Amino acid sequence: MNDNNVSSKRRSLLKGAAGAAGLAATGILHAPAVIAQPARLKVGLMLPYTGTYAALGNAITNAFKLYIAEKGGKVGGREIEYVVLDDESEPAKGVDNANRIVNRDKVDVLVGTVHSGVQAGMVKVSRESGVLSIIPNAGFGAATGQLCAPNIFRSSFSNWQTIHPLGKVMMEKGHKSCVWISWKYAAGEEMFGGFKEGYEKVGGKIVKEMWLPFPNVEFQALLTEIAAAKPDAVACFFAGGGAVKFVKDYDAAGLKGKIPLYGNGFVTDGTLQAQGSSAQGLLTTLHYADGLEFPKDKTFRLAYAKAYKLQPDVYAVQGYDAAQMLDVGLSAAKGDIKAQKQIVAAIEKATIDSPRGRFTISRAHNPVQDIYLRQVVGESNKFVGIAWKNLSDPARGCSMA
């Protein structure tokens, strides 16, 4: 992020991004300064800008702003103004921060966040206040399950969704039994649930579950166990620094050539530079991949790289699509944020032309999307095929589904 306005109430995107050389270069800043009749639409971005997930928060923010800038700084005829808040990925402050951005800064739309624990607090505030909310990452199942609500959408994935197809993939490769390994925390358990369901349905057998205390990264003891158990394959979920270390340790322990490793895409996303040769050839499933031949993906990548001098990742795609979803809804309501029914109905009906491929929105408000099989080649997660076409989260416990 080039500008560092965190919660300036008055700054519009245009002013805020004036310092952003990248955006200026695209020429979109020269939109005529119209005197807009309606007040600006306040978009709250409550995301992590410090701590472990800061890179994700920045990618989402960048791409969201990119889309809005492409639309001349307006959606549904209304100029956008940002209120940005660092949630620190600190669940203890989740409710306080969500309250602050909704009840003090009075945002019209709430976008966020990455960390599921913080999301739990945000969902609560969203439900109570009724503010239109779009989740650009956190895959925590309940947000579009038990706690689903008409005003809450997600532009990313549910934990279940990203890994459910993996079992089928592994079975097709002939791995009839496997060991599961992940961190012992809510996301890890949700991923496990999704994987187990998919794998056992096609006759796979999980011979052993291994859980590491979160966020411990000493894998050696469990790798030794895996080597002793000699399963057909290993399925895993880790992310960030832990994913880097796990993949490197797995390789260094000599397991890589002998017991194939699978996981969902978070194991190899944003981590490939750090993982180096250890990650080469790994197969993972996710709702985005490198080398998707969609025109939308190409233009998105070009525009993002040009604006921010960075390659976009899956998190950027999710941020971009959050903005697209907002655009669809608000355009249908001609910029009237109060017409929430109309907005919701429009998003529910929409087909979003995402860089990841077109997707629709389920009745629980989660994307119904293709999950891709990808393989690590160099520093990219190359598209191999579609692991599951139009996969929809089961949305268990959601009264709208």
Place this chain on the structure above:
Amino acid sequence: MAMHDAQPRALALVLVIGLAGLAVFPIFGADEKFYMQFLAKVMVMAIFAMSLDLLIGYGGLVSLGHAMYFGLAGYTLMSLTPEYEGASLWISLAAALGVCALAALVVGLLVLRTSGIYFIMVTLAFAQMAYYVVHDSKYLGGSDGKYVYVKPVLSFFGWQPFSLDKLAAFYYVILGTLAGVYFLLRLLLASPFGHVLVGIKANEHRMRSLGFPTFSYKLVAFVIAGVLAGLAGYLAAALDGLVNPELLSWHQSGQALMMVILGGMGTPAGPILGAGALKLLELLLTSWTKHWQLLLGLFIVLVVLVFPNGLASLFGKRKRGGAEHG
């Protein structure tokens, strides 16, 4: 309420003005839901910090596991709250405080055998164990935590004077609790018990040779502090409507510790001042810049270098430790 001679007048004045300001705020700011909630949270943290100061400032017992009781009370409330109706305030509060008292008694019996830095670390150890129990327990909501769906219901034999769903009502309940805890602690410290506690901090050996069962005194203080922390935790969980394991984390304990030291330990108003200053500063800095942590860090370093006895020392000189207290 104001003129305690042990406390500098300026500080007492600040306290009175502050409390009065808190009391009238809802009249003007009732529409400002965020600020109401923010101040309510500050007061809850102030209660939490005061409970810790009883240990640190008066008993000389630096605990880095105090959040354990804060969190346990919240989780007790969550467990007792059905999905569609509120738990009875009296029953759930009594249960929460009871759980905290019991936990503090058991932990206290073990940890009070150690002292100094070892005490810091064993209290941390027990809190971390409690943290992992909650974090790894599916029934308690695991790492994502769980909602307290409905606020507790306050009723006297079936008569409900007001509903805690009304933020203003809840706000005053918290304000009343804050004032209550403050006076309770002042009473406690002015009592013979308080004198012995302060004496133990100054010289435990002497107190023991004078015939005081120092261990029992420390244990009682430890349990009281645990119960008061639980009171704060109960209010926090009811206010947020959500509990998660971070309530028991060492960061939470550390934050309370920061508030106590920042405000001035061993001064009755110090923790309140510290809680207010830290929360307010965070609010201002996060509103202002993305690099707020850098500024907060610099501020903390400066306070240590410039105000050797915490912010309370801004309002007049006073010997630290509260030995002359009461």
Place this chain on the structure above:
Amino acid sequence: MDPAIFLIQLLNSLQYGLLLFLVASGLTLIFGIMGIINLAHGSFYMIGAYLAFSLTAAVGNFWLALFLGVLLSVALGLALEWLLIQRLYHRDHLYQVLLTYGLILIFEEARSLIWGDDVHGVQVPEFLNFSIPLTETLSYQVYRVVMSGICLLLAAAMYFLIQRTRLGMMIRAGATNREMVQALGINIGLLYRLVFALGIALAAFAGMLGSPISSVYPGMGNQVLIVSFVVVVIGGIGSVRGALVAALLIGIADTFGKVLVPQIAGMTAYLLMAAVLLWRPEGLFKRA
């Protein structure tokens, strides 16, 4: 457990324990000798890892990067002691806690400003980048063995420095009686500055040495901070020997905890600490 697997797990414990020792030794020195509680110790571990990442990329040689990194961290340690820490010697421990907590925030943000928030990796030096097969399926990374060797060497060097040299004698004396040492005409201020720099350099060195296997990421310091404190406390504050024993114990508890009692794996280190302290309230090796 298969005896071969048992031995391998023991090796894993040893390797983890030794790296822990390296981080914790600096902490116990600063703590025991200077009486300073340094919460920012984990931050220096993180800074070390990031330095290894940048310097390796800049100079192209991991070992040269290590050397330069140590020089830089010594300089940082000296500067910090001169600027801040020396003002804390006569203050209550709690102000040290507060100040060094402030430092954590500052260093984390500085890290974000200098290096950004991405995850990075450091390449294992080419000639060590291979593994020895132990069983049919399992190999052991040679770099890990070398790393353990370096940790052992450092432990021996520290023992020698403290027990057998004049500097060590002054350090030991300074820890017990500051005034007397001063009266003997030893510049205690300088001595403390050196000890602080040494402690910081040890933490940073641990971060650098571990970087090829641990990867480099935001917040990595917080993870080692608490466990290093646990090591220091179990071992007995100020005791380097105690830190070594405690680190190995934690290594064993962590490794076997994960395998044998995975339900409570997160707690094993704390359980161990609580048990030790209830048995010996001042740690295993009380400072002589």
